[in-house]
Amino acid sequence: MRDTNVSRSSRRLLLGAAMGALALAGLIPLAARAADADGQAEWPQSYEASPRMAIERESTPILSAATVDATQAAIQKYQDIVTRGGWSAVPPGADLRIGSKGARVQALRLRLVASGDLDAEAGAGPVYDSFVEAAVKRFQARHGLSQTGAVGEGTIAELNVSAAARLQQLETNIVRLKTFSGDLGQRYVVANIPAAEVETVENGVVYSHHAAGVGKIDRQSPIMQTRATEINFNPFWTVPPSLIKKDLIPKMKADPNYLTDEKIRIFNGKGEEVSPTSINWNTEEATHFKYRQDTGADLNSLGIVRINIPNPYGVYMHDTPSKGIFGDDFRFVSSGCIRVQDVRDYVAWLLKDNPGWGRDQIDEVIRSGQRLDVKLTQPVNVYWVYITAWATPDGVVQFRPDVYQRDGSGPGPLASAVPAQPMAIPQE
Structure with a gap:
């Protein structure tokens, strides 16, 4: 959670200067220059090419009958490629x-x-x-x-x-796509885990795309169907019990000041705050307490907002102080929850049926730092899915790494190439 080389404030200044220079030089599109109110660039991904070959921002939902039809056509195309000897x-x-x-x-x-x-x-x-x-x-x-x-x-x-491997990937995924080709609701959210992307859909058309940070290979985001029911502004982060033994205790053994530096407070069963020095970190004693990180966009692992989606896995969607992950190719970085790029726009869309909750009101409550929970007037369906290959109606065929090895053909080259990461308390 800590950057030991450059402070967040310094990193923001460097990032802002670099992006500003690129923008003035015309080397990045206007959309890529946007930063949130706290100055952190959201790192939107863009693509430019000749008009004939360019891949446009897709408006057809990945979970739709149109995607099923396009993927079936792609299977036929790849069957022809394989028949001709592949590449x-x-x-x-x-x-x-x-x-x-x-x-x-x-x-x-x-x-x-x-x-x-x-x-x-x-x-x-x-x-x-x-x-x-x-x-x-x-x-x-x-x-x-x-x-x-x-x-x-x-x-x-x-x-x-190989072309044969890509064909197999398409054939595996069309079965998954067909499962979700029915009525998913007038407004819904799809988080495609292998793509580390979130899309919002309204009246059969994609309203917005968001890069995402999803579960690590050993802490996978679950496949599930649920609903977004509540928005928590300026939330506390309570360390999940599973992370106390895996991450928190080892970090405290290595650095007794870790919890203090990260503004994580300890509470006993009576709700009383406990000093870290009163706990024997070499025993199981530490597992009997609750650990809660203070609010604050710069520090809190949930950033400025958390989206509650009731489920048996204890996961949710949220902001992050580490916006730089959204510019990475490999965004399998969390302990199962999903971090959402441009989270303010995402929350504004979720709250559009709540009177008095436009973008200005959202920005104001975030600026205030006030802890506030807002229930959605109309809960929104949420689908976390695992799609590694699909096609769009314009004939573009998309592939993503099988990071969780659910296609039956290994994790894929991108996942295999990722180096081992040093242990740290994950920012969900």
Whole structure:
């Protein structure tokens, strides 16, 4: 939870200066310059390419009959690709980018043509030109990668997944999609865990997209159906019992000032505050207390807001002080809860049927720091799903890593490449 190298305030100044410079230079779109009221950039992901090959922001819900039909068409397309022999691998090596030349670039061109990311008319020469860069961005967008236009280790790994494996992925996921192709409600939320994305849907059309942080491989977000019922503004964070032994006790053994530094208070069964020095951290004594972190957007693990979604797993959706995760390709970072990008907009949409709760009112209560709970006048259906492959009506086929190994084919190259993380109390 702590940044031992750069303070949050310093990091914000550096981030704001960097993004401001890029914006003035015209190197990032206007949408990517937005920051919340506390100055933290939300790191929206964007994609630019030629109009013909660009992947537009999708308005068709991932859980819809239209997605089922498009995915069925994609299965037929990939069956044809497999029948024709699939595609050849791109040899590993140094990163490829604009100006690169050689046989590896030629192999990359052929691979991108085979999957429809590069027009065959663009040629099969050995030069990495702007056509190849645009095709690489398109490929990266379809696989949930940052659209850099350069081919590094992560992109190579995804390129070299066989066509047969991709076909199997589509065939596995169309079964999941069909399960949710009925009436899901007039307004509902879908959290697609492998994509680490949340979308809100209203009257059959996607209203908003949000990057998300979801459960780690060893602390998975559950697949479930529930409803959003209540918004907690400026919430306390109570450390879940499962994390007391896994994370909190080891952290206290390593640093006796940890709880004090993180503004986590200890309470006994009578609700009385207890000093950390009164507890023997080398025994099970610490598990008999409640641990609660003070409110505050800069510190509290839940950030400025928590969305209650009653369920037997004890998980919920919420803000986070660590906005930088939303710019990462790999966002499997929580202990099961889901962190939501642009959470203020998300909450405003959830509360749209509550009189007097527009964006201005939401911003004001957050600025005040006041603890406030607001029940939704109309609870909203929420679906946490596991979809690693699907297609959209415009023919774009999307793939995401099977991080929880539920497709039966391993975790995928992106998940396999993630290094082990140092232990810390997770920010849910």
